[in-house]
Amino acid sequence: MVADEAPAGTLRPGGRTARVRRAVLRATGDVLAEKGFRHLDLAEVAERAGVGKTTVYRRWGSAAGLVAELLVEMAEDSLPRTDTGSLLGDLRANARLVQRTLTDPRQGPLFKAVIAAASWDERTAEALHRFYDTRLQEWAPCVRQAVDRGEVPTGTDAREVIRAVSAPLYHRLLLSGDPLDEAAADRAAEAAAAAARAGAYVVPAAGSANSATAHLP
Structure with a gap:
């Protein structure tokens, strides 16, 4: 038992609670990577983490609760964005980080398991959306800085540019089976940067011809 129990999702720095949380989440990631979400058993997580089952059930309540806090x-813990001084350099750094994560022997299977679970478990899907939104927020400033430098047009949707970088990498991971190597990461970054420079991600201003047309029946 943990004396300073906290409700699921509540984070407290230091102390035994923090150590238990780290151990449990580490065990959660291990089981996900090895067996997938459907075999994520709270009792097994507790055993691997070296804590009582009651602690895990009380704090997290379900497999989805564990995955939500793991995300x-x-x-x-994700690495902060890289500021290289150019849009292409920044997007290449982002793409290579995604590529390294998805090909990591532990992280790659873990992400596959979470993405698969998100297709049918609503709470896991919500947690995955929040995770990805956090990463978009972390990297979006590199596009806004590129706008300020005049590299890409005013009105460029920063989040869409970052999505364009990672989308082909996740496609390789989950669908095509094509090599997910550094060359693929660089191509994804180069394609997104070229499209951004060409204005592909500019959001039409309210009242513009394109915006008006979009609302015609």
């Missing part, structure tokens, strides 16, 4: 931790 919070993963977002918090």
